[in-house]
Amino acid sequence: MSQKKPEKSIDENDVRLDGRGLNDLRPIKIEVGVLGNADGSAYIEQGKNKILAAVYGPKEAHPKHLAIPDRALLRCRYHMAPFSVEERKSPAPSRREVELSKVIREALEPAVFVEYYPRTSIDLFIEVLQADGGTRGAAITAASLALADAGIPMRGLVAACAAGKVEGRLVLDLNDIEDKGGEADVPLAWMPNLNAITLLQMDGSLTIDEFEQVVNMAVEGCKKIHGLQKETLKAKYVAVKEEVEE
Amino acid sequence: MVRVKQKQIAELVSLGKRLDGRGLTDYREIQLEVGVAGRAEGSARVRLGKTEVMVGTKIELGEPFPDVPDKGVLTVNAELVPLASPTFEPGPPKEDSIELARVVDRGVRESKMIALEELCVEPGKKVFIVFVDVYVLNHDGNLIDASALAALAALLNTKMFKYEVKEGEIKVKPGYTPLPVKNYPIAVTFAKINDKLIVDPWLEEEQVMDARITITTDKDGKICAVQKGGYGHFTTQQILEAAKIAKEKAEELRKLVVKG
Numbered sequence: 001m002s003q004k005k006p007e008k009s010i011d012e013n014d015v016r017l018d019g020r021g022l023n024d025l026r027p028i029k030i031e032v033g034v035l036g037n038a039d040g041s042a043y044i045e046q047g048k049n050k051i052l053a054a055v056y057g058p059k060e061a062h063p064k065h066l067a068i069p070d071r072a073l074l075r076c077r078y079h080m081a082p083f084s085v086e087e088r089k090s091p092a093p094s095r096r097e098v099e100l101s102k103v104i105r106e107a108l109e110p111a112v113f114v115e116y117y118p119r120t121s122i123d124l125f126i127e128v129l130q131a132d133g134g135t136r137g138a139a140i141t142a143a144s145l146a147l148a149d150a151g152i153p154m155r156g157l158v159a160a161c162a163a164g165k166v167e168g169r170l171v172l173d174l175n176d177i178e179d180k181g182g183e184a185d186v187p188l189a190w191m192p193n194l195n196a197i198t199l200l201q202m203d204g205s206l207t208i209d210e211f212e213q214v215v216n217m218a219v220e221g222c223k224k225i226h227g228l229q230k231e232t233l234k235a236k237y238v239a240v241k242e243e244v245e246e
Numbered sequence: 247m248v249r250v251k252q253k254q255i256a257e258l259v260s261l262g263k264r265l266d267g268r269g270l271t272d273y274r275e276i277q278l279e280v281g282v283a284g285r286a287e288g289s290a291r292v293r294l295g296k297t298e299v300m301v302g303t304k305i306e307l308g309e310p311f312p313d314v315p316d317k318g319v320l321t322v323n324a325e326l327v328p329l330a331s332p333t334f335e336p337g338p339p340k341e342d343s344i345e346l347a348r349v350v351d352r353g354v355r356e357s358k359m360i361a362l363e364e365l366c367v368e369p370g371k372k373v374f375i376v377f378v379d380v381y382v383l384n385h386d387g388n389l390i391d392a393s394a395l396a397a398l399a400a401l402l403n404t405k406m407f408k409y410e411v412k413e414g415e416i417k418v419k420p421g422y423t424p425l426p427v428k429n430y431p432i433a434v435t436f437a438k439i440n441d442k443l444i445v446d447p448w449l450e451e452e453q454v455m456d457a458r459i460t461i462t463t464d465k466d467g468k469i470c471a472v473q474k475g476g477y478g479h480f481t482t483q484q485i486l487e488a489a490k491i492a493k494e495k496a497e498e499l500r501k502l503v504v505k506g
Contacts, residue, residue: 095344102341102475106457109477186472196479200459202472203356208489211469215482 009178010167018047018175025161025173025221030142030232032149040150042232044142046161047175048132053142055150058120072117076105078139080128100136107140107160107189107199113153122152133176137161140189140199141225148233156193157233159225162186163218165206170213172221186214190222247453255454259439264451266295271445271491278395278502280403288404288425292396295448296386298330301396302379303404307416310366310373318365318373322351324380324393331385345475349433350380350394352471353462357431360401364426367409367416374406376425387448390460390473391499394433399503401425430504431470432496435460436488438478443488445495459485461492465500469493 014022026047035041038054045051061067078100082088093101104126112122124146126139140160148154163172166182179185184204191198197219206214255265262270274295283289286302310317324347326334339347354360365374378401380393405422437447437455447455456478462471469489474480480488 095339095348098341098344099348102345103473106475106477110479191479194479195481197474197482197485198479200472200474200480200485202469203352205356205464205468205470207468208486208493211489212486215485219482 008167009181010169010171014169016171017177022169022171023217023220025224026175028225028228030145030228032145032232032236038146038150040146040148040152042142042145042149044138046134046138046141046173048130049128049135049138050130051135051138051142052127052129053139053146054125055122055143055146055152056125057122057150058117058152059123061119061121066121067119070118071114072112072119073121074105074109074112074114074124075121076101076108076124076126076143078104078126078128078136080131080135084128084131100139103199103201104136104140104143108144108147108158110194110196110198111144111154111156111158111191112147113155116153122147131176133174133179134162134187136199137173137187137189141229145229145232149236156191157226157229158189158191158198159222159229160187160189160199161218161221161225162188163214163221165204165210165214170210170217172217184210184214186211186218188215188218188222190219190226192223192226247450251450252454255451256440259442259444262442264444266448270442271495273446273495273499274448276395276499276502278399280399286400287406288400288402290396290399290403292392292399294388294392294395294446296384297388297392297448298382298384299389299392299396300381300383301393301400302381303400304377304379305404305406306375306377307367307372308375310370314362315370316366317362318360319375320351320355320360320362320378321375322347322354322378322380322397324350324382326382326385326389330382334382334385345473346382346389346393347380349390349460349462349471349473350378350397352473353394353431353433354378354397354401356470357429357462357464359398359427359429359431361426361428367411368414372416376401376404385449387450387452388435388446391433391435391446394431394462395499395503398430398432402427402503430465430500431462432499433460433462433471434492434495434499436491438476438480438484443484443491445491459488461489463493463496467493467497
């Protein structure tokens with residue numbers, strides 16, 4: 001499984017190692033309602049990323065002192081399976097996972113009508129089964145579908161992906177090799193209904209002009225992902241309807 | 247906080263004013279002292295209004311990470327010690343302190359502030375590890391900017407012992423050298439209140455804000471780290487506006503720390 005870093009990630013015709021153009025997303029496959037016990041769930045494959053998201057709730061908040069009198073407590077746990085990366089990852093939550101759990105929660109909370117369920121908790125669990133760069137984006141895309149699948153009222157879906165700079169060129173949806181070897185990575189979450197950015201992070205080095213282009217690229221990517229999210233949700237309800245009519 | 251005050255803060259911001267009389271893009275008064283901890287290799291204390299942060303650095307010899315055998319190690323940790331705020335509790339680091347440490351870390355790391363390749367003694371075996379410990383002493387808002395500024399000042403203040411390698415043994419020589427510093431990252435944090443951006447929110451403004459964004463720029467005005475926080479959202483225009491203001495503000499702040 002060892003991946004050797006090739007000399008160039010992007011060739012002279014702007015073709016990336018996996019055959020994509022600069023502005024292409026990786027192939028995305030999404031399913032909802034994949035787990036029996038959860039109130040809502042979703043599974044996403046984005047390139048080699050494989051991620052499950054499950055929602056439990058709204059339910060009574062435990063421990064009780066955490067309950068908020070005028071809204072639901074949204075909790076999020078982003079976790080990577082020990083076998084999801086090249087070197088075994090300890091199952092104990094790393095500092096990175098704690099930070100990502102926080103930013104993912106903050107990316108989704110603007111979308112949820114938490115005020116409809118005072119004193120309850122909505123628990124969101126994300127498990128990365130296979131990681132290949134851009135997992136927080138794919139996790140948000142799946143998690144917002146899991147929330148919708150749980151029937152929780154939302155202002156809209158949240159779509160997320162990253163854009164960045166690799167070998168001097170601005171590219172969409174970086175995979176692991178591009179992320180590690182690249183000059184900058186900007187994960188972004190976007191809510192089309194509110195025209196709002198709900199997650200934005202960056203590491204690397206970009207001029208302000210490049211930053212502007214990268215943000216716009218990521219927003220365009222999110223718009224495409226949002227289209228897929230809508231199709232996935234609709235397809236589920238069409239399937240349910242057909243079942244009922246039979 | 248009382249609702250009346252929350253409302254007052256928000257209403258003032260829509261008028262372009264703030265409760266403490268600052269303009270929307272003004273920082274509170276900043277005081278900086280360096281060399282405040284004698285046992286540390288480098289240290290600094292930053293007072294940003296009533297927010298107070300101390301940073302100490304320690305340097306030890308240790309093993310490099312296997313994937314970068316020829317580079318020294320930089321690690322940033324943040325402690326929200328209970329004496330700094332009635333809302334801080336003792337115990338293992340929680341997400342707020344982890345986020346704080348990681349945002350400070352990202353600024354230092356991504357701007358390539360420290361030439362880590364110069365901290366390698368023997369590739370794969372011995373390198374210098376630079377510990378940056380952020381100690382929040384009084385929380386009155388905008389811990390990120392105060393911590394990043396104090397970390398920058400402490401790293402500039404850090405002295406490494408001189409050494410030579412003789413037959414695989416490390417011998418300490420008299421005298422000290424500064425760290426190999428190549429860049430000066432500065433974090434500038436904005437809060438969004440009533441759809442307006444304000445720089446350097448103090449505690450009560452943080453309690454009213456919808457969302458927060460930190461933009462770290464380096465000495466060339468390039469962006470090296472960004473972090474959005476809080477439950478609200480931003481428009482693309484607001485983020486680009488923030489990036490431009492952050493660059494200007496960072497230049498002002500940098501002059502306080504980097505002389506000449």
